[in-house]
Amino acid sequence: MKPKYVVVLLAVLLAAAPLHATTRATDYPGSVSILLGVESVREDLALTDKQKARLNALRSELRSKSRALTQKDDASREARIKADQKLCSLIDRNNACALAVLTPAQSVRFHEIQNQALGYTILVSPKIQKTLALDAKQVIAIEKIRLKGLDFVAATNRSYEEGRIPQSQRIHLLRDYRTKQTKAYKDVLTPAQRKAFDALAGHPLKG
Numbered sequence: 357m358k359p360k361y362v363v364v365l366l367a368v369l370l371a372a373a374p375l376h377a378t379t380r381a382t383d384y385p386g387s388v389s390i391l392l393g394v395e396s397v398r399e400d401l402a403l404t405d406k407q408k409a410r411l412n413a414l415r416s417e418l419r420s421k422s423r424a425l426t427q428k429d430d431a432s433r434e435a436r437i438k439a440d441q442k443l444c445s446l447i448d449r450n451n452a453c454a455l456a457v458l459t460p461a462q463s464v465r466f467h468e469i470q471n472q473a474l475g476y477t478i479l480v481s482p483k484i485q486k487t488l489a490l491d492a493k494q495v496i497a498i499e500k501i502r503l504k505g506l507d508f509v510a511a512t513n514r515s516y517e518e519g520r521i522p523q524s525q526r527i528h529l530l531r532d533y534r535t536k537q538t539k540a541y542k543d544v545l546t547p548a549q550r551k552a553f554d555a556l557a558g559h560p561l562k563g
Contacts, residue, residue: 383481388455389454390415391469422443468557476541477538479545488545501537509530513526
């Protein structure tokens, strides 16, 4: 995967990642509106000007409201948990609105692109787990990896918030951890499940 594309995808994930480990598994672990803001994705889906305008508005709304939730000075645990819950709800609503902009055919292709973009990270999706027929042991293993990742993200973000590391180091740490986490997810699958997963990505994204 090209470095520039990796940076964009990391931004997608960070835009949807609360600062503290209180999130739950979802079919959309990243921001739908931000992924739909990537030019190569827009071209692949052949979005109309009207669709682009609506998605631009949703993306701006998400950034504005999420910033307001994550930049509060109240550092109490209860306040942080409440802010994270509000952020999760905000992202869910924003994702639903972004998906509603797409036609049925565009929606099918978008999900293929999301699978390409997030790779094995998308295994946290209950829908993907069902599609691949994961057993209970595999589902539990994936959840453990996900929760461990949330703890790492939370600790890294706290270091950034407290001024102990700069933004560039924060991005570097999270990107490297994402690589290791992706391999851990992949190792949970059987060879047949990996092959089936690859098919869920459809044809490669152009551009």
